[in-house]
Amino acid sequence: MNPLKWVTSRLVILVPYAWLLIFFLVPFFIVFKISLSTTAIQMPPYDPVFDGTGTWEKIKQLSFDNYVWLTEDPLYYRAYISSVIIAAVSTVLTLLVAYPVAYGMARAPSSIRPTLLMLVILPFWTSFLIRVYAWIGILKPEGLLSQLLISLGLISEPLQILNTNTAIFIGIVYSYLPFMVLPIYSALEKMDYSLVEAAEDLGCTPTGAFWKVTFPLSLPGVIAGCFLVFIPAVGEFVIPDLLGGSATLMIGKTLWNEFFSNRDWPVSSAVAVVLLLILVIPIVFFQNAQAKAEEAGR
Amino acid sequence: MNTTWSRFNILSVVVGFSFLYLPILILIIFSFNASKLVTVWGGFSTKWYVSLFSNQGIMDAAWVTIRVALLSASIATVLGTLAALALNRYTRFNGRMLFSGMVYAPLVMPEVITGLSLLLLFVAIGFDRGFWTVTLAHVTLTMCFVAVVVQSRLVTYDRSLDEAAMDLGATPVGTFFQVTLPVILPAVVSGWMLAFTLSLDDLVIASFTSGPGATTLPMKIYSQVRLGVTPEINAVSTIMIAFIATGVVIASIITKRQEVQRKRDERMAMAQP
Amino acid sequence: MKSLGNIRRSFAPWNDPSAKPYIAFENITKAFGSFIAVNDLTLHVFQREFFALLGASGCGKSTLLRMLAGFEQPTSGRILLDGQEMSGIPPYRRPVNMMFQSYALFPHMTVEKNIAFGLKQDGMAKSEIEDRVAQMLKLVKLEQFGKRKPHQLSGGQRQRVALARSIAKRPKVLLLDEPLGALDKKLREETQFELMDLQQELGLTFMVVTHDQEEAMTMADRIAIMDRGQVKQVATPAEVYEAPNSRFVADFIGSVTLFEGKVEKAEGNRIEIAGTDGFPIRAESAVAVTPGATVHYAIRPEKIRLTKARPADPSVNAAEGEIWDIAYLGDMTVFHVRLASGKVIKISQMNATREAEEPFGWDEQAWVSFPANAGIVLTS
Numbered sequence: 001m002n003p004l005k006w007v008t009s010r011l012v013i014l015v016p017y018a019w020l021l022i023f024f025l026v027p028f029f030i031v032f033k034i035s036l037s038t039t040a041i042q043m044p045p046y047d048p049v050f051d052g053t054g055t056w057e058k059i060k061q062l063s064f065d066n067y068v069w070l071t072e073d074p075l076y077y078r079a080y081i082s083s084v085i086i087a088a089v090s091t092v093l094t095l096l097v098a099y100p101v102a103y104g105m106a107r108a109p110s111s112i113r114p115t116l117l118m119l120v121i122l123p124f125w126t127s128f129l130i131r132v133y134a135w136i137g138i139l140k141p142e143g144l145l146s147q148l149l150i151s152l153g154l155i156s157e158p159l160q161i162l163n164t165n166t167a168i169f170i171g172i173v174y175s176y177l178p179f180m181v182l183p184i185y186s187a188l189e190k191m192d193y194s195l196v197e198a199a200e201d202l203g204c205t206p207t208g209a210f211w212k213v214t215f216p217l218s219l220p221g222v223i224a225g226c227f228l229v230f231i232p233a234v235g236e237f238v239i240p241d242l243l244g245g246s247a248t249l250m251i252g253k254t255l256w257n258e259f260f261s262n263r264d265w266p267v268s269s270a271v272a273v274v275l276l277l278i279l280v281i282p283i284v285f286f287q288n289a290q291a292k293a294e295e296a297g298r
Numbered sequence: 299m300n301t302t303w304s305r306f307n308i309l310s311v312v313v314g315f316s317f318l319y320l321p322i323l324i325l326i327i328f329s330f331n332a333s334k335l336v337t338v339w340g341g342f343s344t345k346w347y348v349s350l351f352s353n354q355g356i357m358d359a360a361w362v363t364i365r366v367a368l369l370s371a372s373i374a375t376v377l378g379t380l381a382a383l384a385l386n387r388y389t390r391f392n393g394r395m396l397f398s399g400m401v402y403a404p405l406v407m408p409e410v411i412t413g414l415s416l417l418l419l420f421v422a423i424g425f426d427r428g429f430w431t432v433t434l435a436h437v438t439l440t441m442c443f444v445a446v447v448v449q450s451r452l453v454t455y456d457r458s459l460d461e462a463a464m465d466l467g468a469t470p471v472g473t474f475f476q477v478t479l480p481v482i483l484p485a486v487v488s489g490w491m492l493a494f495t496l497s498l499d500d501l502v503i504a505s506f507t508s509g510p511g512a513t514t515l516p517m518k519i520y521s522q523v524r525l526g527v528t529p530e531i532n533a534v535s536t537i538m539i540a541f542i543a544t545g546v547v548i549a550s551i552i553t554k555r556q557e558v559q560r561k562r563d564e565r566m567a568m569a570q571p
Numbered sequence: 572m573k574s575l576g577n578i579r580r581s582f583a584p585w586n587d588p589s590a591k592p593y594i595a596f597e598n599i600t601k602a603f604g605s606f607i608a609v610n611d612l613t614l615h616v617f618q619r620e621f622f623a624l625l626g627a628s629g630c631g632k633s634t635l636l637r638m639l640a641g642f643e644q645p646t647s648g649r650i651l652l653d654g655q656e657m658s659g660i661p662p663y664r665r666p667v668n669m670m671f672q673s674y675a676l677f678p679h680m681t682v683e684k685n686i687a688f689g690l691k692q693d694g695m696a697k698s699e700i701e702d703r704v705a706q707m708l709k710l711v712k713l714e715q716f717g718k719r720k721p722h723q724l725s726g727g728q729r730q731r732v733a734l735a736r737s738i739a740k741r742p743k744v745l746l747l748d749e750p751l752g753a754l755d756k757k758l759r760e761e762t763q764f765e766l767m768d769l770q771q772e773l774g775l776t777f778m779v780v781t782h783d784q785e786e787a788m789t790m791a792d793r794i795a796i797m798d799r800g801q802v803k804q805v806a807t808p809a810e811v812y813e814a815p816n817s818r819f820v821a822d823f824i825g826s827v828t829l830f831e832g833k834v835e836k837a838e839g840n841r842i843e844i845a846g847t848d849g850f851p852i853r854a855e856s857a858v859a860v861t862p863g864a865t866v867h868y869a870i871r872p873e874k875i876r877l878t879k880a881r882p883a884d885p886s887v888n889a890a891e892g893e894i895w896d897i898a899y900l901g902d903m904t905v906f907h908v909r910l911a912s913g914k915v916i917k918i919s920q921m922n923a924t925r926e927a928e929e930p931f932g933w934d935e936q937a938w939v940s941f942p943a944n945a946g947i948v949l950t951s
Contacts, residue, residue, distance in 0.1 A: 461671070
């Protein structure tokens with residue numbers, strides 16, 4: 001290989017690589033480091049570690065107090081558990097809503113499919129915050145949903161949805177729907193429909209053909225969609241903060257409050273480290289799936 | 299897939315799309331509400347838009363947001379395109395696994411973690427928080443989205459185009475600028491647009507990494523939402539939605555038209571010997 | 572003088588021991604990981620030759636072409652072009668151009684810009700580029716299409732733009748990777764002759780890679796038949812068909828029936844083979860064989876006669892069998908005759924007249940016969 005080509009090829013890799021190392025990977029180590037320090041009333045509000053001279057000095061300064069604190073106060077582990085449960089339930093609900101939509105889109109006449117696709121992507125481009133905010137006006141006790149149902153005579157008392165977990169489920173399903181629809185749609189769209197015809201020709205009922213042919217072939221899309229919803233939903237902050245009540249425990253919100261209200265940087269770092277540990281397995285699975293898709297596309 | 303569009307299919311699409319769009323539609327409608335209550339219709343009015351433009355705090359935040367978005371999207375597009383090329387062209391290099399991990403992880407990483415970790419980095423290196431820290435943070439997040447968009451285009455890119463250019467005497471750098479980049483440009487442009495809107499919309503990462511004097515529009519909206527729902531927020535949201543939707547719709551109409559024209563050209567071309 | 576096939580070639584530098592090869596692949600090996608794509612291959616191509624590399628996919632023919640273009644580096648061995656060593660020279664500095672299988676036309680450039688691309692890279696003056704582009708468009712009969720973009724052209728037109736672009740720089744060698752693969756059959760046949768005429772007119776050296784034997788036979792002066800990274804035979808189309816050097820080549824080119832047997836008698840070039848299919852074969856062998864050796868007698872379907880009765884001449888080889896299958900193809904009819912040994916023999920008969928005196932039917936008994944020099948003796 002000639003030197004010019006060598007240099008350009010190295011630059012193509014090195015520049016983004018270095019950027020991500022500095023701004024994505026290194027910060028995690030800093031988070032980890034600070035999670036081992038102690039809180040102090042100063043700026044930045046923690047006692048630095050690793051400023052002693054000898055190795056032993058450094059190790060003596062490390063403190064696992066923050067992690068001990070996370071296990072002692074039930075607030076934290078309850079928040080972790082409830083985040084994972086809420087995210088899992090929301091992921092299933094999103095799948096149930098998204099699959100028929102994606103299936104309907106894939107079956108649509110090919111002339112309108114690009115338009116439908118654009119309409120699914122469009123909300124993704126509009127602000128997450130605004131879309132969550134839009135639901136406050138709908139779900140409030142005096143909001144539009146209650147008004148509508150009362151005027152239809154279906155209920156007599158205003159609904160108490162806002163500030164409950166139901167509101168969070170609605171918020172997550174709504175906000176993350178495009179992330180579920182898109183991968184399922186692209187899996188279904190690629191599928192050769194003559195496979196279903198072949199199954200029916202060989203004696204399958206339409207329902208049987210769906211479960212034996214269509215659904216298994218759309219499974220990669222379903223799995224990708226579930227990861228794309230579940231992982232960020234576990235650490236979600238905006239939705240529980242705006243739609244959930246004071247009783248709602250979600251770890252993203254806990255981290256935010258720890259950081260902005262209590263100004264306890266070491267504890268919020270410890271919260272982040274544990275959250276990351278919880279998410280490492282699904283993230284690695286997600287990346288493997290991505291790498292496989294990338295490999296298959298080559 | 300090519301088959302009949304059953305009633306059930308139509309119904310699911312209609313219901314799904316209503317679910318996606320009704321809340322936004324309601325939000326837009328109530329931004330024109332004369333009443334201060336966002337849930338009771340009190341007649342048509344544009345007064346909230348008027349009061350918006352005299353709200354210096356919101357206007358300042360909007361200006362910061364647009365500057366951050368323009369700058370971060372541009373840097374992210376360069377870095378993201380390089381990252382996509384690295385992933386697509388170099389299948390073997392030391393640390394490729396780590397690299398692709400770092401490209402895909404931010405896509406799903408909870409924003410609170412990314413925001414906190416970037417903040418702690420800026421504090422650790424003694425970087426004053428403000429316009430630049432938000433910009434750097436947004437570059438880091440959005441370059442990964444650009445990389446994914448460009449990478450998915452590169453997968454279908456015919457590598458023999460590059461070989462043909464080199465065969466005809468273009469150097470590798472010349473090949474990139476004369477052939478590769480022009481051909482993948484639509485993907486690069488949509489990567490830029492995605493990066494721009496992600497930066498425009500971001501609340502969590504901006505909240506962590508921003509400092510005094512660099513309040514972005516989502517941060518401003520959030521602090522007002524916490525105080526209560528007002529038609530003014532509906533108005534500013536409507537403007538943001540309209541701004542982005544117009545951009546996206548125009549871009550997709552242009553793409554669609556080009557595609558239709560292209561198909562027509564191809565049909566005509568095939569008709570001749 | 573008798574010759575193989577019915578063509579007399581005046582251009583045959585490969586028979587001239589003083590001629591120097593223009594392209595020389597010398598002991599080229601190319602490995603991709605543990606896969607050996609090209610294995611210690613040596614091959615010489617002469618100036619102004621139309622040379623074809625023929626083989627199944629994965630035989631290494633494209634890799635060979637790409638090594639000459641500079642896209643792949645040989646693992647070992649060297650390539651010389653017009654006496655110059657090519658290793659280390661990047662593709663953009665090599666005096667060869669390639670026409671890609673996918674055509675690789677730049678979709679964002681007009682036909683003119685595509686053709687001008689290579690000239691621009693050389694820093695040619697603008698007016699000169701314009702002249703050359705006009706000349707090229709005329710050559711490929713696309714004068715009216717200069718301002719169009721590739722997607723506004725039909726498949727045949729795109730193929731001609733790709734051709735014009737690759738010869739615009741007047742390369743020392745034009746490399747063609749499955750140049751007609753994307754065209755339909757009729758257009759392909761026309762274009763084969765156009766390419767041959769163009770090559771004559773420009774006096775360029777062409778090296779074409781193809782998996783289509785008819786295409787190679789039609790266009791090439793010489794064909795190299797490749798298998799698993801090695802060249803099996805390099806010869807003119809008539810030679811590879813009429814005088815294949817191995818069972819592989821005989822079987823690869825056209826259709827053939829192979830009889831196995833042991834050499835019974837050898838007197839000069841006249842030999843007698845005790846066939847394993849129940850009848851003796853008298854043959855003429857160009858290569859020396861010793862009695863007792865196992866050989867194969869290869870014979871093409873059109874060189875076998877099919878008759879109702881045993882031919883009167885006792886010197887021809889003959890065997891009786893049953894008509895197993897018949898395929899009427901218009902210009903000829905193909906018969907499969909099954910001998911008592913179970914061997915199925917392919918025979919083709921030209922339908923030179925509209926009506927036949929002696930029609931054959933399924934399951935009838937018939938005689939297959941062929942003179943000694945109709946087939947060829949193969950020892951490998």
